[in-house]
Every structure is written in C-alpha cells, then in structure tokens.
Amino acid sequence: MTNNMDTFELSIVPGWIHATAAPAKENRQGAPWEAHIPAAPFAAEETADILRELAGHPLELHALLKGKMPLWLEEDVMSRYVPDLDRATCACGQDGCDHIRLVLEEAERKFRAEPLLRLALLGLPRDRLLNAVFRDWAERVPPAAESSDGDALGKLEEKGKGGPLAGEWLAEAAEQGKLHEPGAGFRDVAVSLRTEPVDEFEVDDWAALLPRVKNVKQIIRQIASDAADKARERADKLNNPAP
Incomplete structure (x- = not known):
C-alpha cells in the first residue's frame, strides 16, 4: 500500500496522465514506481467547435488564459473527461496499490488551478489552441485593396x-x-x-x-x-x- 508521504512527478500530455516516483532521497518510501492513466481526446469535430466558440468570444479566451474556464466549456469538458481506469497501469508491483488514486487526486488539483491542463489532456494544448484562434482572427481580416x-x-x-x-x-x-x-506611465x-x-x-x-x-x-x-x-x-x- 502507499500513503500520502509518496512524492511523484506528474506529467499531463494529450491523451495521458503520467506519474513517476521522485528519487529515493525525496521520497520517504523510496520504492520506484510509475503510473500511466489514459484519457480519450476530443474528436476533431469537438475540437473545431471549441476553437470556433473561443475565436468568436475573445473575452472568454482571455478569462481562460487567466485560469477561469467559461461555464459552457467547463460543462463540455467535465462531461467529456473520463479517465480510462481499465487501462491505467502502475509498475510498483504491489497488491492493493493506490498510486492511481493518488495520481488522479493530484491531477484534479492541477486541473482546478490550471484549466488549460485539462484541455491539454483532451488533445487541445495551449499552443495549438492559441495558434488556431489567432489564425482564425487573421483570416477574418478582409483583403487589402x-x-x-x-x-x-x-x-x-x-x-x-x-x-x-x-x-x-x-x-x-x-x-x-x-x-x-x-502601461505604467499611462496616467503621466x-x-x-x-x-x-x-x-x-x-x-x-x-x-x-x-x-x-x-x-x-x-x-x-x-x-x-x-x-x-x-x-x-x-x-x-x-x-x-x-x-
């Protein structure tokens, strides 16, 4: 069994939550382990809908960058985000291991603090999101005469x-x-x-x-x-x- 003294490094990438035990000197238990939890990403149509909505509402995009997910997007994401626990694995080799649970709890804390991480897990990382939105804005500008x-x-x-x-x-x-x-000198x-x-x-x-x-x-x-x-x-x- 594991306990809350376990420390680990968390990595969230499109489609996966990865966790690796910290080095022994930083981990009181010291036993090496790593866990991998898959999550199905957005379908192409879902991604396109989200990008289109954000491109049409700059204030909501700004709020998302500041750490506040729009309500409509939060509802879509929460209904879509379902970790595939049947395919989750842990390499510790212990019976009754609860590393998966600890990793999920830490991931949820990260998601609440940084909503963009949850989008990244579902296949829409920050760079891709911003590039798509700004490309959409650029293409809306009419041709120069x-x-x-x-x-x-x-x-x-x-x-x-x-x-x-x-x-x-x-x-x-x-x-x-x-x-x-x-800017700082605006009022001067x-x-x-x-x-x-x-x-x-x-x-x-x-x-x-x-x-x-x-x-x-x-x-x-x-x-x-x-x-x-x-x-x-x-x-x-x-x-x-x-x-």
Whole structure:
C-alpha cells in the first residue's frame, strides 16, 4: 500500500496522465514506481467547435488564459473527461496499490488551478489552441485593396526567419493583459481629446514594431474599427437593457 508521504512527478500530455516516483532521497518510501492513466481526446469535430466558440468570444479566451474556464466549456469538458481506469497501469508491483488514486487526486488539483491542463489532456494544448484562434482572427481580416498578390490582409501567422510569430506575440500580450491594460506611465501622459470623424480617424504607423507583418496600417485600422463597433454595441446594451 502507499500513503500520502509518496512524492511523484506528474506529467499531463494529450491523451495521458503520467506519474513517476521522485528519487529515493525525496521520497520517504523510496520504492520506484510509475503510473500511466489514459484519457480519450476530443474528436476533431469537438475540437473545431471549441476553437470556433473561443475565436468568436475573445473575452472568454482571455478569462481562460487567466485560469477561469467559461461555464459552457467547463460543462463540455467535465462531461467529456473520463479517465480510462481499465487501462491505467502502475509498475510498483504491489497488491492493493493506490498510486492511481493518488495520481488522479493530484491531477484534479492541477486541473482546478490550471484549466488549460485539462484541455491539454483532451488533445487541445495551449499552443495549438492559441495558434488556431489567432489564425482564425487573421483570416477574418478582409483583403487589402492595393494588394497585388491576392494574399489575405493581416496574415498574422506569417513566419519570419527570426523572432516570434505575430500570433505568438499577440498571445503572450493577451495572457499578460497588455492588450487592454495601460502601461505604467499611462496616467503621466497629458492628452487633449477631441472628436474625430467616425470613418476618418488617424492610425499610427506600427510598421517598425511589426516588420514582418504585411499591411500593418490596414490591420490596425480594421482592429480599431471592429473594437469600436463592439464597444458601441456594449454601450447600447448597458444604456438600453432588455426588459
């Protein structure tokens, strides 16, 4: 039998929960063991539905990155996540071994603290999720009128020879909250606000910041326009609540 003094290293990867006993000097029992618990991943259709929903709801994606799984996704995941205990194995060789139980309990603690780990177990790790969502956003940007090669405007996932992909940069900024929170010196800057024509606002040139992204100015204009539209919709809903 095992007890709660067992220590082990936990690894959660698509389709599997792996656990390996810590080295003897860190483990009071010192007996080597390793356990492996399989879990069936999402079907392709289920994955596509989740990615489509997250791409359409950026605030829910941001909440997920911050450790709060949207209710609809939590319900889907919890109904889908069923460890295959019939195929779970432990190499300790002990009768009545309860390593599997201990590993599952620790995995559940990890899942509660980091919801993305549960998605990773079911075949949707963080990198795959973010790459798919940002690719979806990039493909929604309309083609540039002056584009001669017919490429879609805003291919944010275009790969350069050096440096991170634009999607990776945006994902990191979103996870750190930098896409919506002002910088440290924000309140020290004096600005003069004035009304701008809705369709004629000036757009800063970000080309130097994103040297490998085509048509940066058009991308920023499109993002600003979409954000303004959503802000107006939100304001209308707040000012005119449904009866």
